[in-house]
Amino acid sequence: MKTISVLLADDHNLVRQGCRALLCLAKDIEVVGEARNGREAVLMTKQHRPDVVLMDLSMPLLNGLVATQQILAELPTTNVIILSGYSDDASVDRLIGIGAAGYLFKHSSAEMLTQAIREVHRGNRFFSPSIMRRLENQDKESVTADGGRSNRGLGLTPRETEVVQLIAESHANKQIAADLGISVKTVQKHRQHLMNKLHIHDTAGLTRYAIAQGIIIANSGRTAVI
Numbered sequence: 001m002k003t004i005s006v007l008l009a010d011d012h013n014l015v016r017q018g019c020r021a022l023l024c025l026a027k028d029i030e031v032v033g034e035a036r037n038g039r040e041a042v043l044m045t046k047q048h049r050p051d052v053v054l055m056d057l058s059m060p061l062l063n064g065l066v067a068t069q070q071i072l073a074e075l076p077t078t079n080v081i082i083l084s085g086y087s088d089d090a091s092v093d094r095l096i097g098i099g100a101a102g103y104l105f106k107h108s109s110a111e112m113l114t115q116a117i118r119e120v121h122r123g124n125r126f127f128s129p130s131i132m133r134r135l136e137n138q139d140k141e142s143v144t145a146d147g148g149r150s151n152r153g154l155g156l157t158p159r160e161t162e163v164v165q166l167i168a169e170s171h172a173n174k175q176i177a178a179d180l181g182i183s184v185k186t187v188q189k190h191r192q193h194l195m196n197k198l199h200i201h202d203t204a205g206l207t208r209y210a211i212a213q214g215i216i217i218a219n220s221g222r223t224a225v226i
Contacts, residue, residue: 003030004121007048009041009067010056010083015106019054019083022110029117038062042070045078052117057084057091060169061179063215065094066161072099079120092131102126156194161215163190167203168210
């Protein structure tokens with residue numbers, strides 16, 4: 001019996017360890033790697049070519065939405081299941097729009113998690129019951145035409161989204177340059193280009209834009225990425 005290879009992407013060690021422990025009980029599923037942030041998830045997916053990626057949304061450096069977008073752009077046959085502690089309609093719609101195969105809440109049972117992995121590996125989609133009920137109630141034509149399901153809703157390229165996220169996370173230009181492997185001067189150009197493109201004139205404005213677009217969310221005084 002061929003096993004289903006799975007990559008875990010979550011910035012919390014406990015979550016990754018818990019998922020690994022649960023999945024190790026399934027004889028037809030093999031965990032081939034663990035990524036601690038979105039950028040690692042993209043790199044490790046290219047390296048391991050897993051059948052399924054379990055992707056957290058709230059991760060540093062590169063959020064789960066943009067990581068999913070990058071993975072599916074280069075490896076469109078990869079199945080990405082979002083595993084998150086929360087959801088909102090706009091985020092779910094965006095993720096479905098870019099090709100995510102499933103969306104589960106972190107409080108889902110082990111049985112539901114393994115079922116989701118098997119279903120998306122067969123070519124089906126799988127969502128937590130509450131999300132599935134909402135999708136079933138949507139008018140199909142309006143969903144297809146919904147701009148919230150298009151990358152246009154973000155208004156930025158993947159690289160621009162990375163830069164905005166890092167700025168909104170209060171990373172200095174030097175740190176952003178190191179994270180992205182570019183020069184400080186290039187970071188400064190990106191920052192200025194973003195402000196010109198978005199008609200925003202300060203870092204606080206870029207942060208507000210990131211929150212409004214769902215690139216990050218402000219949660220109980222802590223910045224969380226979505």
